[in-house]
Amino acid sequence: MKIGSVIMFASALLAGSTCLAQEKPQLETNQHYIESLNRNPAAPVADKKAMLQFVLRALPDRVKVYPTENYYYFGFYSGGIRYAGNIRLDASDRDKGKLHFAYFIDNVAWLPEPAINYAVMDITDGVKVEKIERFLYRVTAGERSVLFELNDLSNVRPPEQLLDPDERFIGPVFDESGIRFFLVFNAKLGLFHYILDETVPLSDRLTRIKATDRIEIGTRTGFAFYRDLKRERRILIGAFEDNVLGNNYFDGPFDQLPDNFIEGDDLLKAILQVAPHLQGTIDRFGGSFDGAERFLIAPYMTYRGDTDLLRAHRCATGPQGKGPRYYACFQLDQAPTPPGPLKTPPRGKGKPK
Numbered sequence: 623m624k625i626g627s628v629i630m631f632a633s634a635l636l637a638g639s640t641c642l643a644q645e646k647p648q649l650e651t652n653q654h655y656i657e658s659l660n661r662n663p664a665a666p667v668a669d670k671k672a673m674l675q676f677v678l679r680a681l682p683d684r685v686k687v688y689p690t691e692n693y694y695y696f697g698f699y700s701g702g703i704r705y706a707g708n709i710r711l712d713a714s715d716r717d718k719g720k721l722h723f724a725y726f727i728d729n730v731a732w733l734p735e736p737a738i739n740y741a742v743m744d745i746t747d748g749v750k751v752e753k754i755e756r757f758l759y760r761v762t763a764g765e766r767s768v769l770f771e772l773n774d775l776s777n778v779r780p781p782e783q784l785l786d787p788d789e790r791f792i793g794p795v796f797d798e799s800g801i802r803f804f805l806v807f808n809a810k811l812g813l814f815h816y817i818l819d820e821t822v823p824l825s826d827r828l829t830r831i832k833a834t835d836r837i838e839i840g841t842r843t844g845f846a847f848y849r850d851l852k853r854e855r856r857i858l859i860g861a862f863e864d865n866v867l868g869n870n871y872f873d874g875p876f877d878q879l880p881d882n883f884i885e886g887d888d889l890l891k892a893i894l895q896v897a898p899h900l901q902g903t904i905d906r907f908g909g910s911f912d913g914a915e916r917f918l919i920a921p922y923m924t925y926r927g928d929t930d931l932l933r934a935h936r937c938a939t940g941p942q943g944k945g946p947r948y949y950a951c952f953q954l955d956q957a958p959t960p961p962g963p964l965k966t967p968p969r970g971k972g973k974p975k
Contacts, residue, residue, distance in 0.1 A: 658699050665700035667725070670741045671748065674723050675764045677709065684769040687711065689798045689878045692772055697728065704728040707739075711751070711759055711770055713881035714907055719744045719751045721761060729868055742913075757882070776883060780804045784817065784855050786949065792889055793880025798871045799843045800825045803858065805880055805919070807892040810946075813953045814892070814919050816858040816875050818847055831928040834935050839928065843872045846922075846931050848952060851938055857952050859934045860925040876920035881907055893917050923954035 666672035677696060687694045694709045707725030721743045727736040743749040743763075750762040757772040778794040785791060788810035795803040795816065802819035818824075828838040828847065836849045837859070844862030849855075861874035879889070890906045900917070904910055908917035925931055937943060937951035 659702045660699070662698055662700045665698065665705070667700060667705065667739070670723065670739055671743070671763070673725060673739070674709075674721075674743065674749065675766060677707070677725075678761065678763055678766040678768050681768050683767075684771060686771045686773070688773050688796050688800070690773060690775065690794065690796045690880050690882060691878045692716075692881065693798070693878075694770060695798060709761070709770070711761075711772065712913075714905065714909065714913070715742075716751060716759060717753055721749050721751050729870070731868075772882060775880070778802075778819070778821075778883075780806075780817065780819070781821065784853065786853065788949075789815075790888070790892070792892065793883040793885075794819065795875050795878050795880050797875040797878045799845070799875075800871075801840075801843060801845065801875075803875050805875075808949055809892075809895065811950050811953075812896050813950060814921050815949070815952060816922065818856040818858065820856070831931070833929065833932055836935055836938070837928070837931050845872070845874070846925060846928075848931075848934050848938070851943065852948065858922045859952055859954055860923045860931050863924050863926045866924045874920060874922060876918060879907070879919065920955050921953045 665676055680696075680698070685694060689695075692711045692713060694711075695706070696708065697704060697706045699705070704727070705725055706728040707723070710722035710724075712720065712722055722740075723743055724738060724740040726738045727733075730736075741747070744751070748763060750760075752760040752762070754760055754769070757774045759770045759772070761768050761770060773796050775794040775796060780791055784804070785806060786808065789806045789808050792805040792807055792814075795805050797803065801824070802822055803816040804819055806815050806817055807813070808815065826840040826842045826845070828840055831837045831839065836851070837846060838849065838856070839846045839860075844865055845858060846860030846862075847856035848859045850857055858875070861872065865872040866874065884906065887906050889908055890904065893904065893908050894901055897917070904917060908919075909915065923930065923933075934951055934954060938948065942948065943951055
């Protein structure tokens with residue numbers, strides 16, 4: 623995320639939880655940015671426990687976690703340096719009282735990868751995680767408690783006519799970009815797709831590329847979609863390269879899987895169909911048992927220019943597109959199926975993964 627577009631830490635977090643209810647227009651100004659640079663001159667960045675309390679004190683009493691992998695992202699300035707991070711209530715261990723916490727110097731293109739401060743905390747660290755309701759948790763550190771409301775998409779399903787007969791719905795995805803998707807698995811071809819959820823208003827503007835009216839790109843997000851030739855739907859086929867390299871909010875939905883809504887072993891079975899060598903090494907979320915790795919589901923490509931995306935169109939309108947492997951035209955990731963789960967450290971927008 624560009625520094626000039628960042629709202630100061632505390633006000634951004636407060637605005638994030640209330641902006642939908644506000645009627646007064648909001649602006650981001652250079653004045654605000656400059657005055658924010660030294661607003662937190664002594665953030666305790668060397669002490670993870672103290673930092674968690676620092677973050678919780680800056681939050682309102684109740685916040686909303688929109689992304690479906692349950693990351694609550696934040697950022698702040700200290701000593702003129704921007705930091706980014708996240709609090710995560712992981713579906714695999716939050717009911718065991720675990721909290722994942724990470725922060726780091728925000729992405730700066732000319733610097734090597736910054737050190738990541740990361741910890742899994744629980745009551746032994748003075749951090750209490752309480753389940754209040756299915757989608758509501760209270761986090762307490764020191765004398766400060768904050769309620770974290772997870773995004774309840776349990777009733778969200780794609781319209782019946784949206785899916786191909788060979789496809790199985792895995793779950794709804796709410797990306798940190800604010801875009802919603804349906805994650806589906808084509809059992810016949812053994813591949814995943816992210817289908818744009820158009821049952822809700824799209825918080826972006828799609829623009830068709832010059833070469834074909836079948837490919838559209840989001841003005842804000844840079845997400846590229848293919849208008850399916852067989853069904854009235856849009857399939858995600860690309861994320862813009864600068865966003866992927868910058869690890870910002872628009873790097874694609876691979877890191878926001880529908881963890882809260884995966885039924886039984888549905889995702890695990892799909893992954894094992896693609897990568898049977900992982901049998902016995904991953905849990906039902908596709909993660910390694912030590913939590914260090916997770917299977918990568920990113921069938922879309924990283925593109926630099928809109929002509930890069932024409933590969934999907936040439937395939938879909940060519941001989942393959944007329945046969946039973948039509949939907950394989952949208953399996954555009956550059957790398958073959960990995961030999962195991964790919965390394966995915968604690969994610970925060972602005973840091974290298």
